[in-house]
Amino acid sequence: MTAGGVATVLQPDYAGAWTNTSPYYPIAGASTWPLFGVGAYVDVKLKKWVQFEAEARFNRFNQYANIHEDSYLIGPRLPVYRFWKATVYGKGLVGFTSMDLGPTPVACTTHCEVTGRFTDVAFGGGLDIKLTRRLSFRAADIEYHYWPTWGRTSLSPYGAAMGFGYRVF
Numbered sequence: 001m002t003a004g005g006v007a008t009v010l011q012p013d014y015a016g017a018w019t020n021t022s023p024y025y026p027i028a029g030a031s032t033w034p035l036f037g038v039g040a041y042v043d044v045k046l047k048k049w050v051q052f053e054a055e056a057r058f059n060r061f062n063q064y065a066n067i068h069e070d071s072y073l074i075g076p077r078l079p080v081y082r083f084w085k086a087t088v089y090g091k092g093l094v095g096f097t098s099m100d101l102g103p104t105p106v107a108c109t110t111h112c113e114v115t116g117r118f119t120d121v122a123f124g125g126g127l128d129i130k131l132t133r134r135l136s137f138r139a140a141d142i143e144y145h146y147w148p149t150w151g152r153t154s155l156s157p158y159g160a161a162m163g164f165g166y167r168v169f
Contacts, residue, residue: 002043004165006138008057010035013157016065016102025151026101026114033064039161041138043077051077053091057161065102069157071145072096073122080125086139090125097147118147118155128165136165 015031018024037059044052054074073093081088101114124143130136140162147155 001045001169002136002165002167004041004043004136004138004163006039006041006057006141006161006163008037008039008059008159008161010037010057010059010069010157010159012059012067012069012099013155014067014099014101016067018104024104025153028150028153028155031064031067033062033067035059035063035068035159036061037068039163041163041165043165049078051079051089053077053093055093057159059159066100067102068100070098071120071122073120075122085130087128087130088125089128091123093120093122093124093143095120095122097145116150118150121146121148126161134167136167138163138165 011034012031013028015029017027017029037057039055039057041053041055057071060068073095075091075093077089077091079087079089096117097120098117104114122143122145126141127139128136129139142160144158
């Protein structure tokens, strides 16, 4: 089992736009403000080809209109190719994301921020490099997320991460 921490960058695929008519729904669209954040992961290797990954990412820095995302995912991890001290892997994760959608277009006098919890399916891969017997460097971890239900449409954010891991067992 390896536990680690990462620094993340995410293109949220949402820039704060809403429909013009009631009921109001958010509109997907590329944002010019990438989100930055931190995250943690745990990789569990049961056998050579039986591996799992769980991760949590908190993308809360560089916010535009108070928009941020926190994701919690788990799923299988597959080592695709090994060379030197490096392992190229692929993964398919599922879980949920909590998102703050920023201010609502409706005039209000109290809390005007809209939040939501959405199903998140992520596909990705990366490169881990073994530095010592216990320490590894996650050189790249790229993910494409798909949220099947988001307002009246779907959302497709994508991101990358880099960090260090420590083999516990």
